[in-house]
Amino acid sequence: MSEHPILDGPGPLAGRTIAVTSHRRAEDLAEALERQGARTVRAATMRIVPVGEDPELVAETERLLAADPPVLLVSTGQGFTTWLDSLEPTLRERTEAWVHRSRIFCRGPKARGAVRGRGFPDAPTAPEETTASLVDVVLDAGIRDTAIGLQRHGYPDDRQLARLEEAGCTVHVVAPYRWRPGPDQDAVRDLIERTIAGEVDAITFTAGPAVEALWRTAREAGRFDALQEALRDGRCAALAVGHVTAQPLQDAGIPVLWPERERMGALVRLAVERLGRPAPEQET
Structure with missing residues (x-):
């Protein structure tokens, strides 16, 4: 699992670790989160076969x-x-x-x-x-x-x-x-273990099959129940780009949030809203 530090100063997501499970446009999403101060981990759970x-x-x-x-x-x-x-x-x-x-x-x-x-x-x-x-x-x-x-x-x-x-x-x-498994399954297994350990604040999903692929890898590793429990009990938040992507999470009884405008930029703003530090009060 590739981990990237913050890029542009502290930002509202400083101190937060957010996982990116997408394969397509993964860098765009990760860099947008990093610009808000987050530490990101890349773990593409699946890829699209042309x-x-x-x-x-x-x-x-x-x-x-x-x-x-x-x-x-x-x-x-x-x-x-x-x-x-x-x-x-x-x-x-x-x-x-x-x-x-x-x-x-x-x-x-x-x-x-x-x-x-x-x-x-x-x-x-x-x-x-x-x-x-x-x-x-x-x-x-x-x-x-x-x-x-x-x-x-x-x-x-x-x-x-x-x-x-x-x-x-x-x-x-x-x-x-x-859909096929992502190119680095070791990264996905590492994400599962870190999520269970409470080391990941949120996992982002931009396609429903990315959720199914994560479940599949967790089952193969014998960590399916533990992973789902970590996503249910507040150790890690699930953030989806839209309601269709959220469906397999909802089917599993996992709390999931998605933006009203189902776009990647709105997903980043949702992460800031839910996980970000409050802005400092202005001196008067």
């Missing part, structure tokens, strides 16, 4: 088209776009033809915008931008006893998939993002 290195996506697409489900659930705009753009032209044309004749439901406004931007019909959108809300919309629309295609985002919410299956639906998943 689409071009993932032949399984093509196989998933072929299986989806063979099943020819009449319903498509789009989880993320970027994922939907990445999926279509990654396919070779003939397979892309077949996939787009299937999308055109499908009944589409979107998890949020970005997914809806991506669907419309590709020339597909406008689609109903989940009001809360969560998988649970998306499934609510689908079931409220009377979708039952049919095959469904799902463009999955990073965190697979098995409880919501089970709701669809209980309604008689068969779900065919395509996952444009494939």
Whole structure:
């Protein structure tokens, strides 16, 4: 686990140790925290496999088209776009033809915008931008006893998939993002031990799969229960970039905070608000 001291004087987070679990843009987040005085540790719990290195996506697409489900659930705009753009032209044309004749439901406004931007019909959108809300919309629309295609985002919410299956639906998943363990698992194991020991004030998460990857490493190390207890009892705070990222933490019964504006800069401001020292009073 790479540890970095403060950069620009004490700052409101001086004396605080904050972990960064992301792989993408990890340096940006760590440096923003350091500018506020924090000591940061880098421990990327997972990484994204580039689409071009993932032949399984093509196989998933072929299986989806063979099943020819009449319903498509789009989880993320970027994922939907990445999926279509990654396919070779003939397979892309077949996939787009299937999308055109499908009944589409979107998890949020970005997914809806991506669907419309590709020339597909406008689609109903989940009001809360969560998988649970998306499934609510689908079931409220009377979708039952049919095959469904799902463009999955990073965190697979098995409880919501089970709701669809209980309604008689068969779900065919395509996952444009494939998640693999982070490049330095020793760093992740060290983070787990330091968190249990009370040496880390907060762990930041910018993607739901980063949480799942942390759980996986903790289970392998025999430290899963101890790690979760440290995150529950106040030894270490869990900070997420947004409500979707927070979901797997909430599912585990762990208190988690996220900013109203779901952006990295807002996450840093939340860390300052929750963990920072109060500003000194001005002399009058």
